[in-house]
Amino acid sequence: TRSTRPKRLLRAVQKNATRGDPLSVISAIDHFCRHSEWAMNVGDEKGSILDSVVSELNPNTSLELGTYCGYSTVRIARLLPPGARLITLEFNPDYAAVARQVISWAGVQDKVELVEGPSGDLIPQMKERFGVETFDFVFLDHWKDRYLPDTNLLEECGLLRKGAVLLADNVICPGTPEYLAYIRNSPRYESRYFQSHLEYTKVEDGLEKSVFLG
């Protein structure tokens, strides 16, 4: 079947990374994206900021919107304490199939639940179907015009714990203007911008970290 960029990325992981070694999977993907084909992973520079937010928070229950090839899924999952879990949502079955293999190559599959489907349908099912009480951490990296509606959905479904952290990728490039305007002006959030660069480039981009105040 036709080769796609995610499939070529997966082949690079299987060729260059060591099974069960998440760091080797992360660096194999970063190398592939720098030297072979750019891909929309959060990347190493913004990835280090993601790592520090996750390590400081030590979240028990995390949500990722937009798995793509599983790069940030692996970055987050490798830092989670035993018993903690990450639910990641991906509605493209081809991307989901690649991500499942990247996640298991890294050996973090026991901490990750990849659910195929659109976030708009799945978020309201988190409590009943997935036994989630509230999320401690949410990483937003899916369609940029869906950050705000999905944040409102998480609020409406009572899925954010007081003190929960939302970390949004690409708030500059491609940009998420409606989301930024909302989250920076809402009295229910305390936000901070972490300046960085678009993955594998010198273009400015950054992450917005927002604490839900309840």
Ligand SMILES: O=C(NC/C=C/[C@H]1O[C@@H](n2cnc3c(NCCO)ncnc32)[C@H](O)[C@@H]1O)c1cc(-c2ccc(F)cc2)cc(O)c1O
């Ligand atoms: O567009 C970007 N990301 C989108 C990610 C989409 C992934 O998430 C999945 N997805 C989307 N919506 C939903 C959904 N729910 C919503 C729909 O129901 N529910 C579940 N899964 C969903 C897709 O299937 C993909 O797997 C981006 C672009 C650049 C970029 C910058 C500069 C450039 F020049 C070019 C590109 C850089 C980045 O870091 C970026 O993240």
Ligand SMILES: [Mg+2]
């Ligand atoms: Mg992104």
